[in-house]
Amino acid sequence: MISVIMPLYNNEKYVIEAIKSVINQTYKDWELIIINDASTDNSKFVVQNFLEKEKDNRIVFIDLKENKGVSFARNLGMKKAKGEYISFLDSDDLWDKNFLNELYRKIKETNGKLVYSKFAYFYNGDNIKINKAVMREGKIDKFIVKKKCRYETEYPFHICAILVKKSLIETYKIKFPEEQNLFEDGLFLSKLICITDIVSVNKVLMYYRQHQTSITHKKYTKKEYLQELLFLERLLDFTKIYNIYFYNIVYKYYIYRVYRVILIILKKDKIESSIKLINKYNNILNFFIRDDYYKWNDRLKCRMILLNSKILLKVLKYF
Known part of the structure; x- marks a missing residue:
């Protein structure tokens, strides 16, 4: 089984679309753990109404009474996960219907513990921009590259475009840092590729929704x-x-x-x-x-x- 972890905070507009992209997967042996992080909009009620109609017992809804942040929500989801493998999907992003199937097949073929796919940025309407980063495989030394006597990181993956074996996370006690609100995904992924090779599926299977408030549009402070x-x-x-x-x-x-x-x-x-x-x-x-x-x-x-x-x-x- 694959456990899909979805943190939810104030995303009433897009969350059902994200949930449907899990329900529509061609790979069917999954559970979806949705953690509502004390949303102040109608996210909770939108999801509860949808789940009452859908009646899919593979979906678990956890309602936090206090806002704890995305890292806490993901860590809680990992604790609750029953699957052999874990994947993450944010409540405004989408998967291709073959996402889980393709990544699961790749991890089995390679006898690996960590796999990722290509992803694309998508904006309003059908405006899609494929992430052009070079697809690399291996451990972290393959992703910190030397360019003109300078070190740079080239991470072609996204936290919502990976599949990881749960036992790997448990053995090395890897969590999302709850006191950080930036680079928490990078730290989680970097720790994983320090201890195991990551393999790739060279297909766009995840869509990363872009808003004007997205971190990619911000200037760092x-x-x-x-x-x-x-x-x-x-x-x-x-x-x-x-x-x-x-x-x-x-x-x-x-x-x-x-x-x-x-x-x-x-x-x-x-x-x-x-x-x-x-x-x-x-x-x-x-x-x-x-x-x-x-x-x-x-x-x-x-x-x-x-x-x-x-x-x-x-x-x-x-x-």
Whole structure:
């Protein structure tokens, strides 16, 4: 059986469409766990009315009395899950009718524990944009790539386009971080690909609905950039325990992102915030300037940052 976990919060407009995309799956041995995270709109009643008419005993509805956040809802769903495999679908996104069938078949063919499909962004009407990221397979070292002496992550997957063996999550105690509201999906997925290979189905089988409020339309704030560093720090802690081989790879990327985040915040004209971060991450920045792996001009800028001079920092933000 596959357990499908669907967090729900204030999504009365689209949730039934998402539920129907699970009901219409060609693979039938599933359960759907819907966790209503104390919605303040009519989501709860819309779903309850639909379920009364549908009478599908494969669907479980959990109604939280207090808003706990999407990570809590997903973690609760994983605790309640009875299936051998777990998948996630957000209450405004959609699956192709063959999503579960294709991913389940792939995981069985490869004797794997983690699989993903391609996904597409979709907007109002029939406006669909396929995610063009290169489909990769393997562990995390295949997804942190070196480009022009810089490390970048290239994750072609989406949390709602994966199928994972539940025992893998349980063995390594992998959860969504409930105190984070950004990069929580990335941390969950990154931990998984530190401990097992991910395989792919090269078909668009998941549709990621886009709104004007979607994270892809937002400009990051200082707080959100710092959440990225927190995500990487937690991933480093995980690799140190479960896969030391990948620790150095993640650490290289982390060092570079510390430098880049400070530079970005500086360029947003936040001198005082930058000075605090320079002091906090001084040791990391000193590692960065001594490693000739990184571009010389980045290391030169970092040296200027480390001087921690307000005048230099004001100049540096224009370069």
